[in-house]
Amino acid sequence: MVGIVGWGAYVPCYRIKAETIARQWGGDPESVRKGLLLEEKTVPGMDEDTITISVAAARDAIERAGIAPHEIGAVYIGSESHPYAVKPSGTVLIDALGIGPHVHVADYEFACKAGTEAMFVAYSLVKAGQMKYALGIGADTSQGAPGDALEYTASAGGAAFIMGDDKVVAEIQATYSYTSDTPDFWRKELEHYPQHAGRFTGEPAYFRHVLAAARGILEQSGHQPQDFAYAVFHMPNGKFPLKAAKTLGFTREQMEEGLLVTTMGNTYSGSSPTGLAAILDVARPGDLILLVSFGSGAGSDAFVFQTTDHLPALQDKAPKIRTLLERNRRYLDYGQYAKFRRKIIFNSPV
Amino acid sequence: MKSAQYIREVPQRYRLEAGKCTGCGKLHFPPRLVCDGCGSREFEAATLPRQGTLLTWTVIHAAPPQFSLETPYVVGIVELDGGVRLTCQVADCDPEELAVGAPVELVFRRIKEDNAADIIQYGYKAVLRRE
Amino acid sequence: MRDVFIIGTGMTPFGELWDRSLRDLYVEAALAAIDDAAVDRLDSMYVGCMTSGLFVGQEHIGALMADYLGRTPIPATRVESACASGGIAVRQAYLEIASGASEVVLAGGVEKMNDGADVTSALAAASDQEYEAYQGITFPGLYALIARAHMHRYGTTREQLARVAVKNHRHGALNPKAQFQFEITIDQVLNSTQVADPLRLLDCSPVTDGAAAVILASAEVAGKLKGHPAVKITASAQASDTFALHNRQDLTHLGAVQRAGELAFIQAGRTIDDIDVVELHDCFTIAELCAMEALGIAEPGKAAALVETGETTLGGRLPINTSGGLKAKGHPVGASGVAQIVELTTQLRGTAGKRQVEGARLALAQNMGGTGASCTVHILEGAA
Numbered sequence: 130m131v132g133i134v135g136w137g138a139y140v141p142c143y144r145i146k147a148e149t150i151a152r153q154w155g156g157d158p159e160s161v162r163k164g165l166l167l168e169e170k171t172v173p174g175m176d177e178d179t180i181t182i183s184v185a186a187a188r189d190a191i192e193r194a195g196i197a198p199h200e201i202g203a204v205y206i207g208s209e210s211h212p213y214a215v216k217p218s219g220t221v222l223i224d225a226l227g228i229g230p231h232v233h234v235a236d237y238e239f240a241c242k243a244g245t246e247a248m249f250v251a252y253s254l255v256k257a258g259q260m261k262y263a264l265g266i267g268a269d270t271s272q273g274a275p276g277d278a279l280e281y282t283a284s285a286g287g288a289a290f291i292m293g294d295d296k297v298v299a300e301i302q303a304t305y306s307y308t309s310d311t312p313d314f315w316r317k318e319l320e321h322y323p324q325h326a327g328r329f330t331g332e333p334a335y336f337r338h339v340l341a342a343a344r345g346i347l348e349q350s351g352h353q354p355q356d357f358a359y360a361v362f363h364m365p366n367g368k369f370p371l372k373a374a375k376t377l378g379f380t381r382e383q384m385e386e387g388l389l390v391t392t393m394g395n396t397y398s399g400s401s402p403t404g405l406a407a408i409l410d411v412a413r414p415g416d417l418i419l420l421v422s423f424g425s426g427a428g429s430d431a432f433v434f435q436t437t438d439h440l441p442a443l444q445d446k447a448p449k450i451r452t453l454l455e456r457n458r459r460y461l462d463y464g465q466y467a468k469f470r471r472k473i474i475f476n477s478p479v
Numbered sequence: 480m481k482s483a484q485y486i487r488e489v490p491q492r493y494r495l496e497a498g499k500c501t502g503c504g505k506l507h508f509p510p511r512l513v514c515d516g517c518g519s520r521e522f523e524a525a526t527l528p529r530q531g532t533l534l535t536w537t538v539i540h541a542a543p544p545q546f547s548l549e550t551p552y553v554v555g556i557v558e559l560d561g562g563v564r565l566t567c568q569v570a571d572c573d574p575e576e577l578a579v580g581a582p583v584e585l586v587f588r589r590i591k592e593d594n595a596a597d598i599i600q601y602g603y604k605a606v607l608r609r610e
Numbered sequence: 611m612r613d614v615f616i617i618g619t620g621m622t623p624f625g626e627l628w629d630r631s632l633r634d635l636y637v638e639a640a641l642a643a644i645d646d647a648a649v650d651r652l653d654s655m656y657v658g659c660m661t662s663g664l665f666v667g668q669e670h671i672g673a674l675m676a677d678y679l680g681r682t683p684i685p686a687t688r689v690e691s692a693c694a695s696g697g698i699a700v701r702q703a704y705l706e707i708a709s710g711a712s713e714v715v716l717a718g719g720v721e722k723m724n725d726g727a728d729v730t731s732a733l734a735a736a737s738d739q740e741y742e743a744y745q746g747i748t749f750p751g752l753y754a755l756i757a758r759a760h761m762h763r764y765g766t767t768r769e770q771l772a773r774v775a776v777k778n779h780r781h782g783a784l785n786p787k788a789q790f791q792f793e794i795t796i797d798q799v800l801n802s803t804q805v806a807d808p809l810r811l812l813d814c815s816p817v818t819d820g821a822a823a824v825i826l827a828s829a830e831v832a833g834k835l836k837g838h839p840a841v842k843i844t845a846s847a848q849a850s851d852t853f854a855l856h857n858r859q860d861l862t863h864l865g866a867v868q869r870a871g872e873l874a875f876i877q878a879g880r881t882i883d884d885i886d887v888v889e890l891h892d893c894f895t896i897a898e899l900c901a902m903e904a905l906g907i908a909e910p911g912k913a914a915a916l917v918e919t920g921e922t923t924l925g926g927r928l929p930i931n932t933s934g935g936l937k938a939k940g941h942p943v944g945a946s947g948v949a950q951i952v953e954l955t956t957q958l959r960g961t962a963g964k965r966q967v968e969g970a971r972l973a974l975a976q977n978m979g980g981t982g983a984s985c986t987v988h989i990l991e992g993a994a
Contacts, residue, residue: 142571176588176589181587181589184587225493225587225601226494
């Protein structure tokens with residue numbers, strides 16, 4: 130049996146309310162709240178980035194798994210906001226957690242689905258018998274352009290999953306991917322903020338790929354929507370995953386536990402992975418979980434997990450993601466937010 | 480470019496690796512070549528715990544350029560469980576929340592960049608334990 | 611060891627001296643000291659300086675100053691011990707004469723801090739660069755850590771810290787070479803700009819350009835001079851302590867200051883009760899209190915109360931920092947230790963004017979580097 134043996138998730142303590150951003154740009158707070166189903170989003174501290182978020186999440190994953198860091202044979206961080214354009218994120222993480230140096234490391238990038246890519250490859254390597262444990266992480270500190278719709282949602286956070294074949298807490302029963310060349314959202318080298326194709330990001334991009342991947346894995350695994358205790362779909366906002374769920378025949382109840390977006394925002398590569406972490410925090414043995422990610426450009430990775438008897442003992446070994454979302458929330462005004470996210474021009478050296 | 484100087488301290492800044500004197504048992508952070516407790520030159524590797532308490536702190540309002548965007552920020556002296564002390568920032572808090580003896584734990588954060596084009600230098604900071 | 615005497619002193623004004631360079635400052639003070647001593651002989655010279663490299667990009671300043679003083683080929687040595695560079699330069703000159711190696715030696719200190727370098731970063735180099743400065747701590751920050759520990763342990767108050775600055779400004783107002791020749795109030799200190807809580811701007815010594823110099827000589831040379839009453843160095847002591855503040859078991863205790871003080875009292879055959887006037891290293895208000903406690907001027911935790919009594923103010927039982935101290939006179943870091951000796955020599959000669967301590971015969975100078983990892987204490991004795 131191969132699957133998750135440990136998980137951890139992290140979100141920064143800083144927040145900005147959707148209302149604060151709306152007022153800055155003369156928008157209507159109420160329509161943003163209803164349109165995106167979003168109250169607020171996380172903001173990384175000035176001392177946080179994809180690497181520090183990954184370290185925090187992975188430290189808890191190792192703690193839950195109860196393994197020695199050097200037993201991990203591969204580390205993959207999926208992100209669209211790696212702090213360096215050239216120089217890996219994973220190298221910092223393996224040295225921070227004592228995993229290296231005898232380890233395979235790579236950074237992945239595929240818009241918002243880089244995290245599930247990392248999980249997929251980590252899982253595949255363990256399944257192939259290449260190594261005992263592999264670590265897959267999805268984390269981001271993404272930015273939307275000032276005044277752009279994305280600014281309401283682009284947030285910071287991540288989740289880490291250790292794959293293994295011993296004391297598995299959530300077996301991976303099936304995987305499925307669906308990918309096509311669909312330019313719905315992109316950022317070129319040296320551009321600071323991403324561009325997106327407006328409403329084209331919906332039907333031809335998000336929904337086409339998420340629904341196809343979900344339908345594909347359901348057919349492949351022989352499960353029906355009602356078989357699942359939980360489902361989590363990539364959460365660019367509150368509306369899209371609920372609409373996808375409804376279209377596929379999943380209930381609001383199945384979605385509720387993993388739906389962190391309303392108070393977390395879109396953590397991009399960390400989005401559906403943090404949702405999965407929230408589900409693992411509370412699931413009972415034998416629960417079926419469906420996860421479908423989405424990355425612009427575009428593609429979806431889908432996973433079917435079934436939890437095991439090993440799960441409950443690990444749930445309280447590290448902070449739960451909903452606890453992290455609720456405690457020590459520190460609200461920023463737009464000026465502070467602009468400073469934190471370096472949206473204003475500073476003099477050197479920083 | 481500080482790469483050479485930076486990488487040398489990575490075991491301490493990333494993983495809190497200390498040296499334990501085999502002569503008298505004193506923990507040294509960072510490790511040393513000779514024990515100032517007993518004069519021994521033999522050490523074994525030890526990893527410090529991440530939990531400790533806050534002994535004293537200040538709020539920096541006037542900072543060097545690498546830190547000036549983050550003012551005001553808190554720097555304190557932390558005594559880790561087991562007795563080793565170190566100086567580090569206390570992140571994610573209001574100074575009003577701090578007290579002598581407050582329980583803290585060390586987390587992994589960005590510390591500074593010497594300029595925008597230079598390497599990102601990481602290390603430990605303390606945060607209040609908020610169980 | 612031979613007796614050593616101070617036969618000449620010199621000092622530039624302290625302040626923002628835009629028209630004077632690093633070398634100008636040192637040479638100006640050295641020439642004044644040479645003129646004051648009225649001797650032409652100079653066997654060697656010392657330059658106390660913390661970080662001319664970071665402040666103006668100039669190292670190798672022993673030879674630089676020898677050249678610009680017109681004294682090549684005599685040996686010229688730079689001494690660096692952060693803010694104790696000056697005091698330790700004096701001590702090196704003292705040892706050179708006491709040992710019999712030389713007869714007349716110049717000990718000067720200099721710092722040029724206002725030429726545009728980032729002062730906070732340069733001064734932070736006196737802390738542990740890898741384990742203190744790396745974390746974003748500053749020098750005011752380090753002393754603020756001490757101040758909070760002192761307040762927590764002994765109940766020392768914000769107002770009590772302010773009183774140290776008020777006292778030293780009162781003295782500085784009487785010193786024509788001081789950077790700040792004006793008085794301040796407690797309210798001004800308490801409402802000044804925040805620097806490193808709980809310390810504010812008026813708790814901190816300023817950024818200063820300046821130099822000071824003394825000429826030391828053997829008894830044989832000093833005995834032939836007729837200009838000034840002889841001032842003898844009856845003790846020169848030095849000690850060190852853990853480099854990083856966090857490694858001190860008691861964060862409020864300056865171990866090197868205590869040790870250097872004890873050694874100096876033994877060497878001089880005196881106790882603190884014999885001393886008439888003191889220059890202490892008040893880089894921050896809290897530093898003066900901690901140094902008082904380490905030297906035994908007050909019991910641990912009692913220095914602030916002693917300052918409140920006025921006993922350490924000019925006219926009191928034991929005036930401290932009659933020059934204005936680092937706080938009001940200014941703190942060109944490498945020069946401060948030498949400037950303390952200049953002030954005390956002036957007091958012992960009885961030529962301190964409005965800030966003269968009547969009948970002063972024994973004086974003590976304490977100069978420290980970093981958060982007290984290095985310290986030197988000198989005891990001077992004037993003519994009967």
